[in-house]
Amino acid sequence: MGGISQESQVEMEVTKPSGFLSRVGPGLITAATGVGAGDLIAALVAGAAFGTTFTWAIILGAIFKYFLNESIGRWQLATGETILEGWHSLGRWVTGYFGVYSVIFGFVYGAAIASSCALAMRAMFPILPFWAWAIIHSIFGFFLVLLGRYSFFERVMTVLVGVMFVTVVGTALITTPNLTEIFIGLVPRVPEGSLFNVLGLIGGVGGTIAMVSYGYWLKEKGWSGKSWIPFMRFDSKVGYIMTAVFCLSVLVIGAEFLYGTGIKLSGEQGLIQLAELLGAEYGEVTRWLFLIGFWSASFTSLLGPWNGLPYLFADFVRTTTKKNKKSHVALEKTKAYRFYLFLLTFPSMILLFAGEPISLIIMYGVLGAAFMPFLVITLFILLNSKRMDKEYRYNWLSNTAFAFCIMLFVYLSYTQLSGMF
Template sequence: MRPQEKAESRAAQQPEALRDPYEIRPEDRVEPPATLRGALRRIGPGMILAASIVGSGELIATTTLGAEVGYAALWIILLSCFIKPVIQAELGRYTIATGETGLEGFNHFPGPRLRVNWIVWAWAVMVLCTLLQVGAMFGGVAQVLNLLVTAIPVNVWVVFLMILTLAILLGGGYERIERLAMVKVGLFTMLTFLAALLVFRQPQYFSWSALLRGLKPQLPGAGLTTAVAVFGITGVGATELFMYPYWCVEKGYARYAGCRQETEEWKRRAAGWVRVMHVDILASLVIYTVATTAFYVLGAGVLHGMGVVPAANDMIK
């Protein structure tokens, strides 16, 4: 009996309250939707990803790059958004095909091991480094809230935001996170897109010829360092690539496909859920590309047109 089949058998014998949600159970198998409309009703992991992507990094980095070089680096923004989902799709496909998460898959790689594979250790180091970025996000949002409500100090806002984040993460399951992500993505994308549309109506800040020139691959001179940083953090970053398979498991894509079997039925069902995942990735790609491009247009049009490159506290103000 295959390991996954043994896991299914053990899971079926356990009480519902004690079952591991990451175990694949025979009764969880679901046929994939046959239509695009049905697939769109099953998306979700990509929306959570988009909600985590479109944040302070895009708001600060892309607008700064636009302020420095104008529309000349637009192609970098688009390339950064379009190139990374290829890896994202492969990680998700692996999870659907095997039922394993991304880190479990990377743990099978050859190479040095200290209880786990060296890639897993590299991931742990990367996560520790990103804690600095998360701290900066809390601080930035706290400064904005302090400008709105000056009576409450920045440190108090930081503590409040940390408690709120913990309450959201610990107080509910995947469905709650997905619903919150949907709301955030919808509002954020709509507001940034409308702001960019307003720039289109200002000829002193926008022209189609300048926008089209930005699609021509050319390395900006003054803002090259910022451009490299923007390419790294925009779109699906390394952290999001590792997390996406977990969201796919939580959504149920792997469970719906069932444990891996060399049968035509399993191959058909798994391929169907992989197609649903592709729709999910494509939907999130459109959303965060629109939002990120809108941020860049605001920086390239308004800030560059005014000759202003914000830095430090000017970012908040």
């Protein structure tokens, strides 16, 4: 990679953040947003079935997601364009696909993640019905994002990440993990019948549409220009190292507590079942630790999209609407931003009472299965294009990693769609 110009070096010295906490934030938020109940279940099931054999898969998945996250940040800092503007340059069908997917995703995801938060909260405080807890979480997220500035949102998310990290890692330590077995799990092995578990762990470590929000959070943080790329990379690394440790802790809990017992967990209800089992074995404090970690993971997966996805939708509207394309109005001040935040919060509540419309869920599943391949392929094209300065384009290592990512996510997309139909 080429050197940084003298002008950029001066800019970096002037604006260089001091202290660890000032150099992290957006990456931590992005990584935490992508770790939800689905990732907890995947790691628990793998640990219960195969012990710590798949330590390597979790680490590899975190490395892949770091490459994706870093690429989104690098594109914006090196070109000055958002990812939506990059997609639009590839053709209208690209932004069109995202526009359709974002509306359907917002409607379905809003209900799904509020339900996940409610499940954990009701297990701790069964004083309200399930639907009431779901609505409370949605509305709280709505007003926190609508009325709060990014700096406040970042502080709230950082606290939640800390709680989530301490509680789940603490629970793993209580189970007295076998360190030798964990180190043995660093050697790649795929036992018979475990391929789908492996691919799910690699593909699911912090993977979500919210990852695309990273560029907008960088802008809110005040990071702009090529001189910030080293700090962005550090930020992304911290986020995905913590993600890997978090998911590895969940794998350890499954391995140390469930491996060989024949107990099978499935769905988010399985996390509640596990909390009860942990409480019976290690005491009520451990049960509460795990439930708080489950709730924190779910609530970060609500707040992150509540703040980040409206940026994407507002940028989509501005990018595809000629009269607003050159507008300098902050995205969070636009009607499109507030509309999407409203969509995530209120219309999705219908699903809490009316059940899940089959046709909508199928469409969401089809578009969702195709999103990660879509993201990887478009990033691969953009960061190898002449629109990037030569020193910031992909090198052989990045291209090799992305080739593996493309193959992985295309296969996962195929298996997910095959399972649906």
